[in-house]
Amino acid sequence: MSRKTGVWILGAFGSVATCAVVGAEAVKAGRISRTGLVTDLADFAGCGLVDLDDLVFGGYDLRKTNYLESAREVDASAGILPERLVEAVRGPLLAASARVKTGCSLNCGATIEGFRSNGSLEAQRSLGDVVARMQEDLRAFRESNGLETVVVVNLASTEPAMDAVPQHATLEGVEGLLRTNARERVVASLLYAYAAIDAGFPFVNFTPSLGNSVGGILELARERRVPHCGKDGKTGETLVKTVLAPMFLARNLKLLAWEGHNLLGNRDGLVLRDPASNRAKVADKEDSFRKLVPDPDTHSRVRIDYVPSLGDWKTAWDFIHFQGFLDVRMVMQFIWQGCDSALAAPLVLDLVRLAELARRSGEAGPMPQTASFFKAPIGTDEQRFDRQFAVLQDYARAHAAPTAARREPSVSPA
Amino acid sequence: MSRKTGVWILGAFGSVATCAVVGAEAVKAGRISRTGLVTDLADFAGCGLVDLDDLVFGGYDLRKTNYLESAREVDASAGILPERLVEAVRGPLLAASARVKTGCSLNCGATIEGFRSNGSLEAQRSLGDVVARMQEDLRAFRESNGLETVVVVNLASTEPAMDAVPQHATLEGVEGLLRTNARERVVASLLYAYAAIDAGFPFVNFTPSLGNSVGGILELARERRVPHCGKDGKTGETLVKTVLAPMFLARNLKLLAWEGHNLLGNRDGLVLRDPASNRAKVADKEDSFRKLVPDPDTHSRVRIDYVPSLGDWKTAWDFIHFQGFLDVRMVMQFIWQGCDSALAAPLVLDLVRLAELARRSGEAGPMPQTASFFKAPIGTDEQRFDRQFAVLQDYARAHAAPTAARREPSVSPA
């Protein structure tokens, strides 16, 4: 049974998005394996997830380019999208490129705003108009491509951390900001999330940006009965942390210090040179760790440093100092050398499939079954990867049972 | 409620045993923290485990020495038992030393047999007499110390791998070997396990040696209704593997290669220079990995090399090559720098407490709740640490419920 599903990507020409789109097309064309797709595990066999063949890509970006060009950039930076592979899916890539429109850069920081052109969405007269335009674009995308639904996925660069805005905490507050055109108190991701969810489209926030994580949007999603999830994809160093830290605790070993030093060189890294964006990114990593290891005596630090020559390859070095029996001090270190985009891209496709399933199953609010995908999962404080993954497997099992009634979502927002 | 429990250690003056005994006495004396004791986690709060204060140590060794001397050796090798700490528990250490008798070195390999003296147990006329002597020693230990029960713990050096002996597979076979005095077909650990379990004493095998893992002993334990567990303590590199490998699988990442290179310098390392002992040790590590990662395309290798200057400190370097989406190849490496004895010692105390609880609860056969402690857990194929630990937590929960009837053991041998 075919169910055409739209994937509307914010930051559509970024490296994660490019890898997701090129990769999905290459899988469809049989040019690469399906390795890395979590939703291809046996657990999901009977869930009736939408197939990659049924995904149609479009979205927003600030740069005017296309997937052939962005793939060339990714390959120059990371060596992972060889010309031969890209050429093999040239047609679908050009078609997807044509579906990308100019997005919104409101309060996205100097680096991103540098890409802004006249056509940026925030040039609209009011915030209300910006939201309206977004919703028009989403509906037009759905209509003109004959899509059953559209999942909106935020893959745009990390927005700078904004001081707490009390109005964000309630739907009334958020709508007040829109109404009064309070441009200095909202960020692009918040507008995107509002627009998508208000119009009934599932929203996936793969970035550390605020988006759907604030109270007002949580409220909106409950009211509109729309599933959504986020935030901040867990692809590398933090993933490993959420696997290793529970091991130390299970052995009653005392964590003295955990230092995580991340080096990366892609556009994300460049954006992270801006202290406010860096703080936003580091914050999710640190919060994740603190939830895993609440002991205040444990010293911890996360650094993210820009090393241009690394391109899209991240190297993380973690130094773990721990104490065992006889109060003996010992050390574990790990070095993670991963290509961030290649790690993130399949998870994006997984989340689209899971959001589509949730939508179709009538589930609403945060999707705790996706906690294992995020550094700061909305709707749960569980940070331990094994527990998060068990929830996902349980969810898959429940949805795979052929006769299982599609129950009301067992999960409600925090 | 005090329940004096004996701990009869095979390899009583080895470094793990020395750390366990010195450490237990130092905890009793309030000189060190209880860090590293798994059974001190909150999960076990209501289980009524025997307290360290109620443990009485004794056992077998081939060397004639005492805990003051063996602690000095451990400190010279690893710097973890400072004189001041040892002196603070001098009295109990001398008392424990006096309870150590000369053990058995049958087919334990040239290095170990080099320690053999006239009084070694295998000097008895027949294997039956060896077993009888062991049982006499155990009963005398119990009587003269007023112990409720005795847990026998194998901490002796790794025995060389022996070619499969069909008789080991059945109790009848094992007893036939004893009866016919077939000395070349049995090893010390098998005699110890037979003697202990036949006499009704729980048996913990922390080493890779055969001991209680063969079919004949499993049968014996069922018949005599004695709980036992093993084998091969999971303290460092393998522990990490059983945590990390499931992460890669959960993300549908393809493991191309996993190389584990272990360096260590203590007496265990020396014994492992003997190729047959090395093979026995490596075998458990490799089997563990194969059960975790059954994909035959995954290249894997385990090396254990002797580096004398490291003493009791092990350094392991693991190189993990994996493939993700877009068929991109990435690398994770970790370096583990742990003191083996300090990691193993608290687990020994944990296992004694769990064996005593199982015995008292009327449970018999392998103890799958202890799988997380072992590289080659008897009675289960589960190698994933998180699943193993969840079983232990469930077990603790079941035994903690104040009104819970002590049910029949839910677990039966494989």
Next chain:
Amino acid sequence: MSRKTGVWILGAFGSVATCAVVGAEAVKAGRISRTGLVTDLADFAGCGLVDLDDLVFGGYDLRKTNYLESAREVDASAGILPERLVEAVRGPLLAASARVKTGCSLNCGATIEGFRSNGSLEAQRSLGDVVARMQEDLRAFRESNGLETVVVVNLASTEPAMDAVPQHATLEGVEGLLRTNARERVVASLLYAYAAIDAGFPFVNFTPSLGNSVGGILELARERRVPHCGKDGKTGETLVKTVLAPMFLARNLKLLAWEGHNLLGNRDGLVLRDPASNRAKVADKEDSFRKLVPDPDTHSRVRIDYVPSLGDWKTAWDFIHFQGFLDVRMVMQFIWQGCDSALAAPLVLDLVRLAELARRSGEAGPMPQTASFFKAPIGTDEQRFDRQFAVLQDYARAHAAPTAARREPSVSPA
């Protein structure tokens, strides 16, 4: 031939100083080997260096304590000065402790000034009086111990980086600051260096502090014909850099990025939490690297982070990204796990021996033969360790020749 030589240590109870004093006494007492003493290499056999037996220790500190106590602290932090060793040299340690007086903390940063007591030297009425008191103390040390000479060694905590003060560049300027009591423009290390050199005592600056590195003091040393050297001991990560970087250059490999992340936990680390002190420390490391690798395209970064649990053990991780033939990008990483004090202490003794030799040989000004000991060697821009060490070997050879005339120093200040 005995030549009693005084070692007047600034920061006398710090961990490097404590290791140097305890270590020298332990060597004299035959309790430890002479490993780590560069001046014990065969190259120096005929140089007639002063023996450790002839060294007499004293100095300044802000804390009122003694070597038994400071050794206990070092052992608690690093586990390298066991009680038994310290007790074996208790007598000499108490004697040395009695020769330590209260020093000067002028502009040493909040952490250090926190140790200040009433007796601090800067409590003197004027800077001139401070210098006069220092010179009195040095002369009294020499007289009362019957010393041929005294070498002053700066081992005090890193002073905060001070904005450039033009007066430091000339002797006239420095003396003007003293005369006008311009307290906000001088730092303790400058006063120490002035006092020592003006009074004819060789000065060794093992820290990144200004001390003898400014033009005014260089001028003073030339005028007074006093040998001196510094600055900032090269003990670990930077040492390795100055060995590895030339290798890459010799192979015409292009260094794309060199990231050095240092973790340490001792009092130095604590002081380095102060951004200004951190900047001073990092600056020497960065300058050293830039002189080695002048290519402006090479990205580099040095971080020094405080990890309390590490105590006196430093862990440095260096990530080196380089490009070779076919423009292929490759990676080298190293991890250095060293005990800073144990690495620095023998170099301090070496420098005292070399300074005494230079003084006795009538040499004056910077000592370029000591460049291999420092991150920012005074009087030379050579950073390559092999070249620096070759200069030292040549120097030793020249001074070893029994009939060699003691030539005028071939080296003059920059």
Next chain:
Amino acid sequence: MSRKTGVWILGAFGSVATCAVVGAEAVKAGRISRTGLVTDLADFAGCGLVDLDDLVFGGYDLRKTNYLESAREVDASAGILPERLVEAVRGPLLAASARVKTGCSLNCGATIEGFRSNGSLEAQRSLGDVVARMQEDLRAFRESNGLETVVVVNLASTEPAMDAVPQHATLEGVEGLLRTNARERVVASLLYAYAAIDAGFPFVNFTPSLGNSVGGILELARERRVPHCGKDGKTGETLVKTVLAPMFLARNLKLLAWEGHNLLGNRDGLVLRDPASNRAKVADKEDSFRKLVPDPDTHSRVRIDYVPSLGDWKTAWDFIHFQGFLDVRMVMQFIWQGCDSALAAPLVLDLVRLAELARRSGEAGPMPQTASFFKAPIGTDEQRFDRQFAVLQDYARAHAAPTAARREPSVSPA
């Protein structure tokens, strides 16, 4: 001034050779930088080295293929020769491919002999005929390409270690083996070296194979006045060792243990699965280390393990345990992730240029100026990279001086 120089490669389609040939052509075509060419350093500016433009490639291989194909294989294994680059030099690659003839696999081990075809050189009636054919081929290569000289470079897979053959030690012995057709006592590399040098062609042995390193060939080179060098290119882990070990010694630090674990996956790695070839390879690494660190108390080990997925990328982990002052034990580790072929290829071109210069300068015998290129340099015991490189710089300086008389070679065989 143009001087066309032939490069006759043994193992012409191997990965190092392919990278050297493709790389040289790509440099000529201006498609890649000259990074990695040691002879491009400023030191060599005035030496009049032959330019890459003047190199003409040919040689022997056992496989019948061509450089387009072998480049594709290298790219599949290592990702370093993208199609676009190779296509840009398609013409020269096909021309070079046409100059490759079927070589000799005598006693090259089962893996290599598996590539043998009917046309292999050893199919000749006698060893004398094999040598004669080789010399014919070399002369024909020179004549038909109008070359001033031909440098023969051994890049073939490592031959298995052969038990010492006394006849190898003298020219008389070697010629006796040829005369008596003693096929079981010679290896291909020996025949190649004999043929080349006897005919007056310089010989470069980049492999661990015997070739020109035995006494008989040394004698031959002296008699025929031919320069030659080797053996076993120093490209990665050993290079780093010969830089780091002298640092430890210069600081009088005691090396307790040095463990080097190498993983690699290319054809070389496959060949090294053969224990005898592995022994040959490891032997050079171990000898190199022992010459650097003669202290018999230093424990050392070298392992080379085959990890297929790594292709041409080698990962080496070295663990260095050392003792400093106060007898404190510390650790340094490094991880080298390099592409062996990309590291080796420019050195091959360098050695050709240096051999041509030596030939033209009338120098004969081993070329100690090339010691820094080899693990087991012929004609010197010096293993320290800095000293080796200083010799090379001195040599360059001597040959760069425009008016410098071209002196007799200062170097004679060991």
